[in-house]
Each structure stands twice: as structure tokens, then as C-alpha cells.
Amino acid sequence: MFQLGYHVSHEQFTPSELLGYVVRAADSGFKFALSSDHFYPWSEAQGQSGFAWSWLGAALAKTDIAMGVVTCPYHRYHPAVIAQAAATLLDMFPGRFWMAAGSGQMLNEGISGKPWPTKDQRNEALKDAVHVMKRLWKGEEVSYSGHFEVREARLYTLPSQVPLVLGAALTQKTAAFLASWADGLITVNQPLHKLRGMQEAWQNAGGNDKPMYMKLQVSYDAHPDKARQLAFKQWKTNVFESDLLSELRNPRQFEQAAAHVKPQDMDDHVIISNDPEVYINQIEEYRKMGFTAISVHNVNKQQQAFIEFFAEQVLPHFED
Numbered sequence: 001m002f003q004l005g006y007h008v009s010h011e012q013f014t015p016s017e018l019l020g021y022v023v024r025a026a027d028s029g030f031k032f033a034l035s036s037d038h039f040y041p042w043s044e045a046q047g048q049s050g051f052a053w054s055w056l057g058a059a060l061a062k063t064d065i066a067m068g069v070v071t072c073p074y075h076r077y078h079p080a081v082i083a084q085a086a087a088t089l090l091d092m093f094p095g096r097f098w099m100a101a102g103s104g105q106m107l108n109e110g111i112s113g114k115p116w117p118t119k120d121q122r123n124e125a126l127k128d129a130v131h132v133m134k135r136l137w138k139g140e141e142v143s144y145s146g147h148f149e150v151r152e153a154r155l156y157t158l159p160s161q162v163p164l165v166l167g168a169a170l171t172q173k174t175a176a177f178l179a180s181w182a183d184g185l186i187t188v189n190q191p192l193h194k195l196r197g198m199q200e201a202w203q204n205a206g207g208n209d210k211p212m213y214m215k216l217q218v219s220y221d222a223h224p225d226k227a228r229q230l231a232f233k234q235w236k237t238n239v240f241e242s243d244l245l246s247e248l249r250n251p252r253q254f255e256q257a258a259a260h261v262k263p264q265d266m267d268d269h270v271i272i273s274n275d276p277e278v279y280i281n282q283i284e285e286y287r288k289m290g291f292t293a294i295s296v297h298n299v300n301k302q303q304q305a306f307i308e309f310f311a312e313q314v315l316p317h318f319e320d
Helices: 015-027 052-062 079-090 107-110 119-137 172-177 192-205 224-238 253-257 263-268 276-288 303-313
Strands: 001-009 032-035 068-073 097-101 144-147 149-151 165-169 184-188 214-218 289-300
Touching: 001 015, 001 052, 015 032, 015 303, 032 052, 032 289, 052 068, 052 079, 079 097, 079 119, 097 119, 097 184, 119 144, 119 149, 119 165, 165 172, 172 184, 184 192, 184 224, 192 214, 192 253, 192 276, 214 224, 214 276, 224 253, 224 263, 224 289, 276 289, 276 303
Parallel strands: 001 032, 001 289, 032 068, 068 097, 097 165, 165 184, 184 214, 214 289
Antiparallel strands: 144 149
């Protein structure tokens, strides 16, 4: 079943604000929510960084929709601790929590002070971390030595079923790497030719029968010029290729990198419009490509207006 969800951006709002927004989104017809998991925001203008794992319990208790989180489960965190956190949420809210696991960014993981591995090393560590978590969720005692260390770990509070763990990818190479072992793919919107290349890489490497999710970045305001300026103010530090996104250490460096970004540069990364047909047509394109769940992220701070607009003019088109 195709679903549209609401993206929860901890980089841009306080946890208490986000709790109010996700309740409104759920009440307005969004079918799920997807939470970021940041230590730093991408820029000083965004200005927040609440702890997603504390917030998720409150949000699940306040709503009746499913929720996911995009996280790196092995560098800043230990995979056994993330497995325990997920199992706890699933005990309280059975069937309503899932994860998207990625190889991480220096922006968030660098605070640990540990050496920052190459992308290939991070990918292998991610694969091993997910394998460790799945064994723990099944009740096994796990020891592991390699990219991280696990010593005789065992969970006593187990989920009723192993949660879905999607693999997060921004490139064709990463999508192909994930295809053989992740439960599904999650990516962000890009120009269609790039998305088709990623879809082909994913399916050719073994992901053909697995779900594809997307985080869709939009900027809505009743006045399109204002929507563009608001997107530029909040999201100009997020327009770079994945190699750069994963290597910068703090918001100041992202702002320096974005010094020459212009408002029109946002177009390949954010859908900017006040026309519901623009959003409907674009989402239909993604659905035709095989995406089964799309989490919509309004990258500007006008969240209430966005929720009302989508609830009234976009979501009804996708109701079965």
C-alpha cells in the first residue's frame, strides 16, 4: 500500500514543537512519520538538535501511526544499545517502529573522537551492525570483533518481531551494496535520471522484491518566491554531493561550503511550489518508479501551513 508520511526534522525544531507537529500531521491524514537523528544541525540557522530516541517514545504514545528513524547504529552509538532501544519501543508499541540505517556523517559521528573510516569501511561496519542487531532481536547471545566490539550481549526484552531495517543510500554504488542484505532502500529525491539510475542499481543487485522509501524535500508557502527564500535560508547547506556531506564536521563548515549557493540552486534538491498539482504529479512519478512510502519534509519552518495544505489538497489524491 502506497503511503505518505511526515518528516520530523530535529535539526530545525525543538522536541516539544515537533511533538505538536507530528500529532497534527497524524490527525491530518499522514500515515507515518520519519525522524532524523542528529547531534548537530546542518547550519546555525536551523539551530536545534534534540535527541531522537527520547522523542520517539513520546511521539509514539501521542499518535497511532508508525514511525521510523534514520540513524547510524555503530559509530557514535553501539549497535547493542540501538538494538535495545528499538526493542523497548517495539515492546510498548508493537509493529509501529522501524529503522533506516546509514553509514553516518562526520557532522554527527565525529563527536566520538574515534577515527573516521573510509566510505567502504563505514559500509562494511553498517552491514555488520545490522547483522548484530538482528541477532540480538532474535534473542541470541552475540559476540563480535571487527569494526566495533560486542562482548556476550543479549537482550532480555525482545520485540515480538524483528523490525524492518532499511538501508540509506544517496548514490548508485551504495544502493547496490545495500541490495543484498537490507530489508529495503531509503533515499532522498534527486533529479529523475539520477533516481532511475539508483533504482536500476538497487534492483540489479538483488533489491527487486524489496520496498523503496523516499524522503521528499519540499518548500511550501502561499507565495512561491517566499517559499524559495525560506528553503534557501534553511536548506542551502544540504545541496552537496554525498562525499562532501559525510565529511564536514560542524555547522560552521557547512555554512562555509554553502557560501556560493544561490536560491535557484535549490531546484534540484527541493520541490518549491504553492500548486498542489505540482506535488501530486511529482509524487505520482515516484510511485510509478516503485516507491511505496514517501516521507514529505517541508524544509522551511512554516509547518502548520504545510500540514494544512497537504491535508486538504494533496493527501486526498492518494487515499485508496
